[in-house]
Amino acid sequence: MxxxxxxxxxxxxxxxxxHPFYRIRKAGVSVSPAGSEFYEDVLPCDDRPENFDDMIKSRGEAVSWAEVHQAVAPDLPRSEVYLAIWLLACIGYQDRAGIGLQKRLDAYCQANRLYLPEDDxxxxxxxxxxxxxxxxxxxxxxxxxxxxxxxxxxxxxxxxxxxxxxxxxxxxxxxxxxxxxxxxxxxxxxxxxxxxxxxxxxxxxxxxxxxxxxxxxxxxxADAGTYEDLFNPVDSLKREQ
Incomplete structure (x- = not known):
């Protein structure tokens, strides 16, 4: 519905x-200057400290989906790129999102010390x-x-x-x-x-x-055709129904 x-x-x-992408400023850096050296390295999920969420809240800087879209795949439609971002953030690599596109997104995040949008x-x-x-x-x-x-x-x-x-x-x-x-x-x-x-x-x-x-x-x-399953194409929802 x-x-x-x-x-x-x-x-x-x-x-x-x-939910935005984000990077974490190094301690003592209050304003975001240019240059990746001012940001903490991206930590894998299994190597994050107990106070990691507090670090994000106090020193995190949001980066928009639109900025990442423009940097990684400006030639592709928003619907295609946002589907790839959502699946990468929540599930991982998926054929239906285009694994090549997802790898480009992942590489961009690593190069720019960006975390993917948090889920849940x-x-x-x-x-x-x-x-x-x-x-x-x-x-x-x-x-x-x-x-x-x-x-x-x-x-x-x-x-x-x-x-x-x-x-x-x-x-x-x-x-x-x-x-x-x-x-x-x-x-x-x-x-x-x-x-x-x-x-x-x-x-x-x-x-x-x-x-x-x-x-x-x-x-x-949202418009009259917006479902809670936001990123999947509407025709796929109709097929499932």
Whole structure:
């Protein structure tokens, strides 16, 4: 079911916010100068320190999908490149994404000390952006949900500030990350999903008058044909149905 149909009568617009690529500044470097020597080397998944998410939150620099697309494959359509990025970030090399393209993306990330977009719940690189965005609605607290919506917590927005350590839900059943954020007034819902590299932001018209998500996140508004399975071609979804 298309996103807008699913939330019809509840939310008026849905924005797809991409989890960015990111690099990590070396300690003591507060502004991003030119040159890769100012950034930490990319660490493999099995060699990351316990405070890695806090490092990302405090010293991470976001890089857009559009920038990577332009640098690696400007001749290819966005849909093809974004499918390759999503699969590389969540699953790895896949024939349907074009392994040659994925290898070029991987090589570019290694050469430029870039991490691929994080998958699943709220990534550390976006915590402070989420705090800035939600602060526009005049609230001080937000309801945070775990992956399967079994546990929620009312938390102050201040926990997402860049100066704070990463926030984890204390009693989540699976991942301790935040998988949902809700402001019933004026009507904002942010959700994340397994093997996803986006935040889906559903908003009422009143909320949109107070803050526009495109001023905070890279992404686009859903149209009548936008499904939650964002990156797979729509005709493949119809075949599966």
């Amino acid at each position: 298309p996103m807008l149909t699913w939330w019809e009568g509840i939310y008026d617009q849905v924005f797809v916010a991409l 719940g709220l990534p550390a690189i976006l915590e402070s952006v989420v705090q800035e965005f939600l602060s526009c609605f005049g609230c001080r607290h937000v309801t945070a949900w775990d992956e399967f919506r079994h546990h929620s917590d009312t938390v102050p927005l201040s926990v997402f500030r860049k100066a704070e350590p990463c926030y984890w839900l204390p009693q989540s059943i699976t991942s301790p990350a935040v998988w949902g954020l809700h402001l019933p007034d004026p009507g904002v819902l942010m959700t994340w999903s397994l093997d996803g590299t986006v935040a889906v932001i559903a908003m009422t018209s009143r909320a949109l008058e107070m803050a526009r998500p495109e001023n905070f996140f890279e992404g686009w508004y």
